[in-house]
Amino acid sequence: MKVQLYQQYRELITSYLQDKGEDTLYAAQQMSKWMMEHKIPPEEMVSAHAEVLKEYLPNLPKEVSDSFKILLEMMIGYGIALREHESLLNRQKELEYEIEVAVGMQQTLLPNHSPRMHGLDVGVISVPAHRMSGDYYNFVDHDHSSLGVALADIIGKGIPAALCMSMIKYAMDQLDHPTGGPSGVLGRLNSVVERNVDASMFITMVYGVYERENHKFRYATAGHEPGFIFREKDGSFEDMATKGLVLGVAKEISYEEFSIHLEPGDAVILFSDGVTEARVEGQFLGRERFKELVRQYMHLPAQEAVEAMYQSLYEQANYELKDDQTIMILRRPK
Amino acid sequence: MNVTIQEHTQSDSATTLVVSGEVDAYTAPQLREKLMPLTKQKQEIFLDLTAVEYMDSTGLGVLIGAYKSLRAQGGRLVLVGMSARLSRLLKITGLTEIIDIEDGA
Incomplete structure (x- = not known):
């Protein structure tokens, strides 16, 4: 998945840097959705971005490529927040289900006609x-x-x-x-x-x-x-x-x-x-x-x-x- | 949709709480947090409700909780300065029979 992700991202960047096309931005949005669905943490994206950039610009100044390490650290927190959010969503679904059962039980406490x-x-x-x-x-x-x-x-x-x-x-x-x-x-x-x-x-x-x-x-x-x-x-x-x-x-x-x-x-x-x-x-x-x-x-x-x-x-x-x-x-x- | 509560300590055993605003499901917990610890420390608590615009059954629940807590240790809760609407609510619920009420000062 990592290799595939990397290749796709490289295509996106390359294509965008060449023609600045709106459709590439749209493709990036789609890819971002796909990544969230597949629970890929944001720090992996930063890491992919750094790799692609180094490959695209062999003379990328070292300061720029090093700075991505900071960005990567910053994004780890967002990744954790995303996973917490998902676990809360699951918890909410469980509670919804329990309430649904309770609502049904409460109905049985009232006369049915x-x-x-x-x-x-x-x-x-x-x-x-x-x-x-x-x-x-x-x-x-x-x-x-x-x-x-x-x-x-x-x-x-x-x-x-x-x-x-x-x-x-x-x-x-x-x-x-x-x-x-x-x-x-x-x-x-x-x-x-x-x-x-x-x-x-x-x-x-x-x-x-x-x-x-x-x-x-x-x-x-x-x-x-x-x-x-x-x-x-x-x-x-x-x-x-x-x-x-x-x-x-x-x-x-x-x-x-x-x-x-x-x-x-x-x-x-x-x-x-x-x-x-x-x-x-x-x-x-x-x-x-x-x-x-x-x-x-x-x-x-x-x-x-x-x-x-x-x-x-x-x-x-x-x-x-x-x-x-x-x-x-x-x-x-x- | 806010409530403010001010305490005027009268003595070691008595205190007055002046409540203003709306006491409903959202604000009743604030009143409870202020009132309940006092029921353990004081013998007599005067609750001045002159500036309470609205109180729902959750608010009544807080009054009942305080009444029970004070009664359990021989103290008393006194309600002061109630609006016509609040008086009616206390009368219907029968609480006027058990909770002391005084006219506004």
């Missing part, structure tokens, strides 16, 4: 800002008579949030038949989170149970952005009452339970704060503008509605959403 329950129309959308999400939601079907719903926002984004999410998911799985209702669920999750997370980590969460027979939504919240209730009769919104400390900060916290009665067509709308804190024209979207957005799509079935709301938000935010976005609708059919 909205629950179908007679007497309740459910829609949910959750889109991460980056590859991995810090928003979590879950549905727990209690023998078709009631449906448990959870929506949580884990502080931070990316991998740390995703790891924390798996803890919530498995802690919830342990609560198959929760006693003590929504307050009990949050109380127990709080003690799991409090024992297991870093001091500056916390989770906000809302957990509710919709009872099909009496159309009641009983819920408790742990520091989560309050949701809305949409009232079909006059198209108005009520803010859901909330009270309760975020999960993971203090031991043995009790969470107050609230209850809402849904009339036909009424809906509960839950979301993560990424939605109301989306930046639209330099301002936070805010709760009032989000209500307007919700109102525009309430004529649609719940799943189509949340998808349309997200799409509209994404467009209004100029396709730049910096936080994870989750919107969930539970609606009693008209």
Whole structure:
């Protein structure tokens, strides 16, 4: 390879010194690319250049040919940097692959479809800002008579949030038949989170149970952005009452339970704060503008509605959403 | 998108940190680096947030970390001078129930 390289380089130099042609410069660019692909360090080029020059100009002053030794030493550093760069590129590819696997695993933590329950129309959308999400939601079907719903926002984004999410998911799985209702669920999750997370980590969460027979939504919240209730009769919104400390900060916290009665067509709308804190024209979207957005799509079935709301938000935010976005609708059919 | 933090030592056991700017995922580590060592040295830390224009949940995480660290050794964290937006954030997250808050001086 060395001999071949040397000959090619000699041809380039000779040709260029004779006619100063643009095409020779282009050929030099191509050769440089080829050399990088073949991991030829820059100092070898300097050495080839010195050899060719000595051959082309037999009377080359000794000072000039000696000076190439300095240039050669200087280029060795660049050669090392090039090899480091390559090894970093390989490392990056490995990390990319690991993240890809983690993204796939995280998907398995979320339900793969909205629950179908007679007497309740459910829609949910959750889109991460980056590859991995810090928003979590879950549905727990209690023998078709009631449906448990959870929506949580884990502080931070990316991998740390995703790891924390798996803890919530498995802690919830342990609560198959929760006693003590929504307050009990949050109380127990709080003690799991409090024992297991870093001091500056916390989770906000809302957990509710919709009872099909009496159309009641009983819920408790742990520091989560309050949701809305949409009232079909006059198209108005009520803010859901909330009270309760975020999960993971203090031991043995009790969470107050609230209850809402849904009339036909009424809906509960839950979301993560990424939605109301989306930046639209330099301002936070805010709760009032989000209500307007919700109102525009309430004529649609719940799943189509949340998808349309997200799409509209994404467009209004100029396709730049910096936080994870989750919107969930539970609606009693008209 | 910057944060500045100035310390005004009051006594061996108490100090005030005056924070200004934005506390978000990028700047929160600076606040944490300044605040956390103090939680081991002082009994009482006043955090003046009057000039904080914006704080996100990462910033809240730092406050919670400091609160826990001080509580573990019987000390206390006091928040001073919060904007309406920050007050709302602390109220929703339930932190007003556990962290001491004083009006701006």
